[in-house]
Amino acid sequence: MDIHAYIQSGIIESYLLGIAGEEEEKELNSIRRQYPEVEAAIQRAEEWLHGVASSYTAPVPSKVKDRIFAVINEDLPSRPVAVIRPFYRYFAAASLILLICSLAANLILYKKYLTEKNNALALQQNNQTLLANNNLIQAKMNIVSNDLKLMAAAGSSKIILNAVAGKNQLQTVLLLDAAKQQLLMVGNSLPNAPTGKQYQLWAIVRGKPVNAGMLTGCDPYCRFNAVAGAEAYAVTLEKAGGSDQPTLEQMYVFGKVNS
Amino acid sequence: MKGVHTYSEQELVEALKQRDGKAFGYLYDHYSAALNGVIMDILQDEESSIDVLQEVFIKIWKQIEQYDPVRGRLFTWMFNIARNAAIDATRKKEWQNQKRSSSVNDYTSLADRAFNPAEDTGLRKIVQSLKAEHKVLIELSYFQGYTQEEIAEMLKLPLGTVKTRLRAAILQLKKQMS
Numbered sequence: 001m002d003i004h005a006y007i008q009s010g011i012i013e014s015y016l017l018g019i020a021g022e023e024e025e026k027e028l029n030s031i032r033r034q035y036p037e038v039e040a041a042i043q044r045a046e047e048w049l050h051g052v053a054s055s056y057t058a059p060v061p062s063k064v065k066d067r068i069f070a071v072i073n074e075d076l077p078s079r080p081v082a083v084i085r086p087f088y089r090y091f092a093a094a095s096l097i098l099l100i101c102s103l104a105a106n107l108i109l110y111k112k113y114l115t116e117k118n119n120a121l122a123l124q125q126n127n128q129t130l131l132a133n134n135n136l137i138q139a140k141m142n143i144v145s146n147d148l149k150l151m152a153a154a155g156s157s158k159i160i161l162n163a164v165a166g167k168n169q170l171q172t173v174l175l176l177d178a179a180k181q182q183l184l185m186v187g188n189s190l191p192n193a194p195t196g197k198q199y200q201l202w203a204i205v206r207g208k209p210v211n212a213g214m215l216t217g218c219d220p221y222c223r224f225n226a227v228a229g230a231e232a233y234a235v236t237l238e239k240a241g242g243s244d245q246p247t248l249e250q251m252y253v254f255g256k257v258n259s
Numbered sequence: 260m261k262g263v264h265t266y267s268e269q270e271l272v273e274a275l276k277q278r279d280g281k282a283f284g285y286l287y288d289h290y291s292a293a294l295n296g297v298i299m300d301i302l303q304d305e306e307s308s309i310d311v312l313q314e315v316f317i318k319i320w321k322q323i324e325q326y327d328p329v330r331g332r333l334f335t336w337m338f339n340i341a342r343n344a345a346i347d348a349t350r351k352k353e354w355q356n357q358k359r360s361s362s363v364n365d366y367t368s369l370a371d372r373a374f375n376p377a378e379d380t381g382l383r384k385i386v387q388s389l390k391a392e393h394k395v396l397i398e399l400s401y402f403q404g405y406t407q408e409e410i411a412e413m414l415k416l417p418l419g420t421v422k423t424r425l426r427a428a429i430l431q432l433k434k435q436m437s
Contacts, residue, residue, distance in 0.1 A: 001360060010425075010429040012432040014429050015294070017342075017401055021406070027417065031317070042331070043332075049338065050293075053293040053297055054293045057295065058294040058295040058296040058299040059292060064309055068287065072280070072320045075278060137305045
């Protein structure tokens, strides 16, 4: 290694100025131990740095020294108090200061406690809401699961209601359980009913329409009681709340029950 | 009664480690102006320099146990504390002012702006006389405390180039000062 070149490279000064890289520092620290010339060069450079810094001083206001000594005085070995004074006065003063500090600290802590308590309550409430929602979803899941079992069981059937002329593309599917009691309307593609109107399901029994219920609360699907002896089902758009007799020109879908 | 006491560096360090307030006063009287110069050079603001200087002397008092004479002179150790504290203070200030720039152009223009020929004193004035490519490196490394890796990233230069240029810049600087 060319020690002379190394010394002249500027690495030592970079190191002292604190701008050398980590690798360079490590290298320098190992080389200085091996080569006394390098160690000597470092010491010379330190003199240089000290010299440069000493020639670019910036005056400091005298209050700074006082401020620094005010801080470090706490660390200095204390001198014994020469005159003995009534001890209780100091004690009382110190107690009062401590009391005030303690009250202030208590107040701060109490405020903090209140905030934290509110936070905890809010979180608790949030948690309860989430739990309730969760229960609701679970209950719904149970119902759906039961329905699914019921409608998948042997003997259950499917009634497809197709669009009547002029109501293109619409379709609604009714599922009927084996006992012919429950009717579920799934796969409903009817457009949203305009305000003030509602869809109504009709059963056709011996050629006559029988009200089977309104299409309300259809989440995730509508549920009806099956009408005994129904030969077919149809959906019409009626005034809100339903009609006694279907408005035939407002019929959307119609499907026969497979015997 | 009160003789003017002078200390050798070794005596001074020993006394400081013994928590000797008088020795600390001596240290302050001898080094505060030089260290304040270092801090002022970086911060360029008298008020905040004084705050940093205060912080630095308290740190010296509290950390004197950590000073190891084998690793270097007392002044070098204090110089490093002062420079690091000053850089921390600039970072804090920059952060507060939301002035931290992110693009290469911002960094280089920042480096250019940092030099003000009319008001510069100390090292900054000498740095002024360097080539632009050297000036930027000294500004970012010495005055702003970025590592060589960070500088390479900012200026989109290979790390090796940053290293060589930085050393060359330091040598130029040293030449100007002697």
